[in-house]
Amino acid sequence: MTSKILHRIPFHRAAVGEEEIAALAEVIRDGWLTMGARTVEFENQFAQYVGASHAVAVSSCTAALHLALEAIDLQPGDEVLVPTTTFTATAEVVVYLGGRPVLVDIDTETLNIDLRDAERRITSRTRAIIPVHLAGQPCDMAEIHQLAKRRNLRIVEDAAHALPASYRGQPVGSLSEFTAFSFYATKTLTTGEGGMITTENAAAAERMRMMRLHGIARDGWKRYSAEGTWYYEVQQAGYKYNFTDLQAALGLVQLKKCDAMRETRRRIAKRYTKAFQMVDSLELPRVLEDRESSWHLYILRLALDKLRIDRDQFIGALNQQGIGTSVHFIPLHLQPYYRREFGYRLGDLPNAESQYLRSISLPIYPTMREEEIEQVIAAVTSIAREAECPSSATQHAITPGI
Numbered sequence: 001m002t003s004k005i006l007h008r009i010p011f012h013r014a015a016v017g018e019e020e021i022a023a024l025a026e027v028i029r030d031g032w033l034t035m036g037a038r039t040v041e042f043e044n045q046f047a048q049y050v051g052a053s054h055a056v057a058v059s060s061c062t063a064a065l066h067l068a069l070e071a072i073d074l075q076p077g078d079e080v081l082v083p084t085t086t087f088t089a090t091a092e093v094v095v096y097l098g099g100r101p102v103l104v105d106i107d108t109e110t111l112n113i114d115l116r117d118a119e120r121r122i123t124s125r126t127r128a129i130i131p132v133h134l135a136g137q138p139c140d141m142a143e144i145h146q147l148a149k150r151r152n153l154r155i156v157e158d159a160a161h162a163l164p165a166s167y168r169g170q171p172v173g174s175l176s177e178f179t180a181f182s183f184y185a186t187k188t189l190t191t192g193e194g195g196m197i198t199t200e201n202a203a204a205a206e207r208m209r210m211m212r213l214h215g216i217a218r219d220g221w222k223r224y225s226a227e228g229t230w231y232y233e234v235q236q237a238g239y240k241y242n243f244t245d246l247q248a249a250l251g252l253v254q255l256k257k258c259d260a261m262r263e264t265r266r267r268i269a270k271r272y273t274k275a276f277q278m279v280d281s282l283e284l285p286r287v288l289e290d291r292e293s294s295w296h297l298y299i300l301r302l303a304l305d306k307l308r309i310d311r312d313q314f315i316g317a318l319n320q321q322g323i324g325t326s327v328h329f330i331p332l333h334l335q336p337y338y339r340r341e342f343g344y345r346l347g348d349l350p351n352a353e354s355q356y357l358r359s360i361s362l363p364i365y366p367t368m369r370e371e372e373i374e375q376v377i378a379a380v381t382s383i384a385r386e387a388e389c390p391s392s393a394t395q396h397a398i399t400p401g402i
Contacts, residue, residue, distance in 0.1 A: 009375060011324035012186045015261055015366040016250070023249040035213070038248040043196070045255055050164070050173030052198035054205035057243035057251075058212050061160045061182030061195035062089040065130070066096055067211055067241065068156045068178040068197055071204040074099050074127060081121060081129040081153075083113040084331040084352045090130055090158050091332055100342065102126065103333045105349040110288065111299065111359075112139040114351065115147055128154040133162035133172060135328065135361075136188070136294030137287055141167045141175050156180065160195075161296040163188050164262055168290050173198045183247070188261060188296050189254045191247035212241040264366040265295035268373055272298055272362065275377040281306040281384045283358075295364060297328055300380070302358040308389040311358050317387075318360075321379040326361045 027033065039057050047055035058064050074080070076098030082091045084103040091101035105117040111134045118129065129148060131139040139157075148155050159165070160182035162172045173179045178201070183194035199205050209218060215238030219228070254261075269285075276282045283301040287293045302311055309317070315325050331352040333344035346353070362376055 007372065007375060008322040009324055009363055009368075009372050011326050011361070011363050012365055013367045014185055014190050015257070016190065016254075019253045020250050023253045024246060027245050027249045033246055034244045035242045036245045038245040038252065039243045042243075042248040042251045042255070045252065046196055047198060049255060049258070050171045050179075050198055052174045052179070053200045054198065054202060056197045056199070056205055056208045056212065057248065058195050058197065058208075058241045059243065060089075060193060060241075061158070061180050061184070062093060063212070063239070063241040064180035064182075064195040064197040065089065065156060065158060066093040066239070067208045068180060068199075068204075069093055069097055069099070069128065070211060071178070071201070071207050072128060072154045072156075077125060078127040079123060079125045080127060081113075081118050082332075083130075083132050083134075084333045084349045085111060085134060085329055085356070086132045086158065086332065087160070087329055088332060088335065088337075089160075090132055091338070099127075100125070101332075101338075103331075103338065103342075103344060103349060105351045106134075106355065108351050108355060109286070110137055110139075111135065111355060112137065113144075115140070115143050117349075119147060119151070122151050122153075126151070126153060128156060130156050130158050132158040132160075133165060135285065135297035135299050136161045136165050137285075138162060138165050138167040138172055138175075138291045138293075145176070154178075160184075160187065162294050164258055165294040166292045174200075177201055178204070183251060188265070188294050189251065189258055191250040191254070194243055194247045194251070210235060211238040212243075214238045214240065261366040262294055264368075265364050266293075268364050268368060269293075269295045269298055271373055272300075272364075272377065275381060276300065279381055279384045281388050282380070298362045298364040299328060300360045300362055301355065302360070302384075304358050306389065307384070307387045309387045311360060314383060314387070315360060317383045318379055321375075321383075323376055323379050324363060327356070327359055328361050329356070331356055 043055040043057050074097045078099045079102045080094045082101045085106045094101040102121050105114045107114045155176040157176050157179040159172050159179050165172045179198045181196040183191040215236030217233045273284050281303045332338050338344050
């Protein structure tokens with residue numbers, strides 16, 4: 001099942017180039033490196049791009065989620081519904097404020113939060129829900145809004161994967177009271193590190209702008225500029241979550257490319273799907289008709305009952321052929337912290353467990369060359385076909401020690 005490596009393909013390669021270098025050089029020559037006028041410009045352009053009233057640039061998507069929960073005045077002991085299939089940041093921000101993340105199972109088709117399971121877990125302490133648009137496919141936001149209205153919940157969307165994506169023709173970022181985006185190095189728009197909160201709540205936007213920079217009153221960052229004054233007032237015990245103009249310079253360039261980069265990822269996804277649909281042991285991602293994915297990830301799922309190898313062996317075989325992969329995500333309820341602190345156990349959220357065991361994220365990014373796409377297709381197809389065993393079913397179990 002091994003062959004000579006033609007070329008090693010990383011799981012991700014950032015789509016940055018001379019335009020980004022020139023934008024950074026301009027900021028350096030200007031001499032204002034931290035949060036300033038370019039950050040404000042980036043916020044304004046981003047808000048316009050996603051159709052939001054307000055956008056607040058911060059140091060990470062984690063910071064965005066934290067500030068949104070702080071803005072709704074989440075209190076110790078309050079509960080927040082979070083899908084177990086997500087990165088730990090989605091749940092850990094609840095803990096920052098003394099709340100309890102209530103982990104929820106996922107839908108087996110979309111891998112997004114299962115709203116029936118979510119509603120079963122609502123108690124008198126439940127204050128909010130954080131839907132995660134996994135891989136870039138939006139959750140069913142109409143149903144989430146109905147649930148939130150019926151049960152008096154606030155909504156904070158985790159859109160770390162979902163730029164640009166849309167639900168029923170409306171961009172993610174303009175659908176709910178709060179939406180958090182990520183600009184981490186592997187994301188669809190990158191500023192190296194960084195994030196953004198969009199909101200329709202003007203008062204909350206004002207508070208988040210203050211809390212991202214130590215709780216200093218609005219425009220405190222201007223005190224070293226010609227427009228500002230040395231005097232400032234600390235209104236709250238805030239955080240060091242501000243953005244920088246260096247990051248904003250990258251973001252402004254990347255934002256202009258955002259649609260084109262999404263189209264390239266979509267084209268790669270179509271190539272993968274067309275090639276893999278003839279292989280019985282592979283289950284392909286499907287975008288539902290009323291939404292548009294950003295295609296941040298291409299999550300391939302293995303039909304393990306048709307294979308003689310498990311997911312980890314499949315990943316190992318891909319690695320031998322030079323293909324970098326990842327897995328999104330190890331369910332949070334299997335992680336030591338969440339098991340220890342909140343009592344979660346193996347078997348609690350079976351859909352997430354079964355899907356995790358058979359998921360592989362393949363390379364999908366705008367800088368992939370044609371020969372690299374073909375190499376991924378050839379490797380996945382050959383490994384799957386060589387390992388297929390249609391006449392027998394193999395049982396696969398999760399190791400409890402995860």
